Amino acid sequence: MDITGGDLSQQDTDRGAIAEFVYRPTAADFEEALRARARRTPAGRAQALMAPLVATAAMLVFPTFRETSMPVWIVSLVFCVGVASWGTVRGFRTTARRMFSVMEPYGECRMVADDRGAATTGERMSFTTDWAVYREYLETPGLFVLLGGERAAGITVTPKRGAEDPTDVDRLRAILDRNLKRL
Secondary structure, three states: OOOOOOOOOOHHHHOOOOEEEEEOOOHHHHHHHHHHHHHHOHHHHHHHHHHHHHHHHHHHHHHOOOOOHHHHHHHHHHHHHHHHHHHHHHHHHHHEEEHHHHHHHHOOOOEEEEEOEEEEOOOOEEEEHHHHOOOOOOOOEEEEEEEOOOOOOEEEEHHHHEOOHHHHHHHHHHHHHHHHHOO
């Protein structure tokens, strides 16, 4: 019981909880985050599908300007869509490596989250963010991925492997559920 005489609900007792993660970010973490974003957000799907759709549209328009036999057109269509899809996958890997190169100087990171926001301290740098910076989050088997709001296009990645205590994963999920929209 609290001092006002009412019973504390489970949600109220979780409000003071913190979640702590210690991890070293990897390029694979960022690639997993970008792929999850591509699957679960409209902007991510548009980014992932744009090149194959443009290649398909170009190959559908191409025969109208030039006499092309059906087998040549089909082979060209498959080839162009394949190359565009391969380019999209390579683009995710390149973007993930660039994002990692920004975070690599941080070294090992310690992230502490509560209902006010998250504070991340690295070996060489640190930063604190309020939950208002983010609009939504998604969860993969290995990560929590926080997605920026309308004016912030950033992605924050927190690997679950860094949980100091296995219950920290559940605590962070509860904190995020209270403060952000889950995708």
